[in-house]
Amino acid sequence: MGVIEPLRIIIPIIGLFVGSFANVLIYRIPRGEEWVVTPSHCVHCGKRLGVLELIPVLSWLAFRGKCHGCGEKISVRYPVVEILNGVLWYLCVRAIGPTAFLTPALLLTTALLVTAFIDWDTQEIPNGVHVFILIVAVL
Ligand SMILES: [Zn+2]
Numbered sequence: 001m002g003v004i005e006p007l008r009i010i011i012p013i014i015g016l017f018v019g020s021f022a023n024v025l026i027y028r029i030p031r032g033e034e035w036v037v038t039p040s041h042c043v044h045c046g047k048r049l050g051v052l053e054l055i056p057v058l059s060w061l062a063f064r065g066k067c068h069g070c071g072e073k074i075s076v077r078y079p080v081v082e083i084l085n086g087v088l089w090y091l092c093v094r095a096i097g098p099t100a101f102l103t104p105a106l107l108l109t110t111a112l113l114v115t116a117f118i119d120w121d122t123q124e125i126p127n128g129v130h131v132f133i134l135i136v137a138v139l
Pocket residue numbers: 042043044045046047067068069070071072
């Protein structure tokens with residue numbers, strides 16, 4: 001077993017968690033909300049998410065797609081974005097392997113995923129996203 005084998009498991013799992021952060025960006029960037037410091041919370045009742053509720057995909061399944069606080073439905077899009085990011089990260093590590101290009105490729109992949117969903121929601125791509133993609137692309 002070479003160095004690539006564990007990476008093909010670890011990178012997609014990290015990708016799921018980064019996909020969870022991608023959901024935060026997709027929701028907050030178009031609304032002009034701060035996205036670095038504010039902890040993850042329910043968009044309906046504002047309840048801060050606990051550790052178990054932050055586990056990608058599994059938390060959505062465990063709580064049957066509903067907020068633990070108010071019982072409002074949480075869109076199936078959240079686990080879908082998490083899974084998509086995990087799958088895309090798997091494909092990156094499979095195609096590129098453990099080279100210097102892997103990290104920029106992963107960042108670019110997630111940036112494009114975030115961009116695609118913001119574009120889908122708003123038919124606009126925020127300037128900050130353009131700048132981020134340009135910087136990563138240059139890397
Ligand atoms: Zn709630």
